[in-house]
Structures are given as C-alpha cells and as structure tokens.
Amino acid sequence: MSRIIAFLILFFYCSASYADKNMKIGFKGKESDINRVIKVKMYDNYYEPNSFQIKAGETIKFEVENLGELVHEFNIANKMMHIKHQPEMEKMVENEILLADSIDKEKMKKMAKMDKAMAHSHSNSVLLEPKQKGNIIWKFDNAVNIEIACNVPGHYQVGMIAKVDIN
Numbered sequence: 001m002s003r004i005i006a007f008l009i010l011f012f013y014c015s016a017s018y019a020d021k022n023m024k025i026g027f028k029g030k031e032s033d034i035n036r037v038i039k040v041k042m043y044d045n046y047y048e049p050n051s052f053q054i055k056a057g058e059t060i061k062f063e064v065e066n067l068g069e070l071v072h073e074f075n076i077a078n079k080m081m082h083i084k085h086q087p088e089m090e091k092m093v094e095n096e097i098l099l100a101d102s103i104d105k106e107k108m109k110k111m112a113k114m115d116k117a118m119a120h121s122h123s124n125s126v127l128l129e130p131k132q133k134g135n136i137i138w139k140f141d142n143a144v145n146i147e148i149a150c151n152v153p154g155h156y157q158v159g160m161i162a163k164v165d166i167n
C-alpha cells in the first residue's frame with residue numbers, strides 16, 4: 001500500500017514539473033551564456049523600458065533596480081502564471097511579510113518553513129524593496145506570450161506589465 005502511495009506521489013510530482021517545463025517561458029540562464037545585459041528600472045507602478053525585443057534562444061541578464069517608493073516584483077512568466085501567483089502574494093500581505101515599502105525577511109523565513117510558497121524564491125522573479133537591486137539571468141526559448149509583471153497586490157491590475165516580443 002505504501003508503495004502505491006509513494007508511486008502516486010512520485011507520479012504527481014513528475015507530472016507537476018513536466019507541466020512547468022511545458023509553460024514555455026524559457027528557463028534560468030547561465031552566467032557564461034549571457035548574450036546581453038538589459039537594465040530595467042521599476043517605478044510606482046511601471047517598468048522602464050516597458051517592452052523588450054528578444055531573439056529566440058537569447059540569454060539575457062536583467063539588472064533590475066527599484067526606484068519607486070513601493071515594493072515591486074520583476075517576474076518573467078505568462079498571464080496564466082501571473083494570475084496563479086497573485087494569491088501567494090496576497091497571502092504574503094495578509095501575513096505581513098510583504099508590506100507596502102518593505103519585506104519582512106525574518107518572517108518570510110519563518111513562514112517558509114510551513115509554506116514553501118511564502119519563501120518567494122523563484123528563479124524567474126525578483127522581489128525588491130525601494131532602492132534595492134537584483135539580477136535575473138533568463139534564457140528565452142521560442143517562448144510565446146511572455147509577460148514581465150509585478151504581482152504585488154493591485155500592481156498587475158493597474159498595468160505594471162512589460163511586453164516581451166520574441167522572434
């Protein structure tokens with residue numbers, strides 16, 4: 001019986017990661033493969049630049065700086081993933097991990113022990129306090145429908161989204 005359960009867990013785990021690979025948003029890039037560096041500034045509530053032209057297969061290093069007065073996220077995903085991610089961010093607000101202009105990292109660590117989603121460590125996103133900088137190295141496959149967006153509650157809704165054209 002326990003073998004069957006173990007098998008089922010493994011099966012669902014594998015199919016979940018398979019689904020992730022099929023998201024076709026690309027994947028975490030390697031430092032040695034960087035083709036281009038793009039500097040991005042985050043303000044309240046928009047990105048500069050707010051659109052990116054990328055060639056399929058390119059590895060980009062995004063150097064992101066938050067020049068706003070609020071916490072912002074730079075998250076490479078598609079619309080469906082952003083929508084799915086938003087309740088996690090709302091939960092971080094409810095738990096007072098994510099405040100308007102700061103992130104309670106101690107609390108984040110504690111909560112992450114109970115709920116992995118609260119760790120907010122995804123290779124496709126950086127969450128930055130005002131004046132903070134962060135990097136993402138991302139390899140864009142022949143990805144489609146990519147959106148770079150901020151899922152701090154309310155920000156996506158007011159249009160904190162950057163367009164990504166891959167060709």
Ligand SMILES: [Cu+2]
Pocket residue numbers: 045071072073150151152155160
């Ligand atoms: Cu934001």
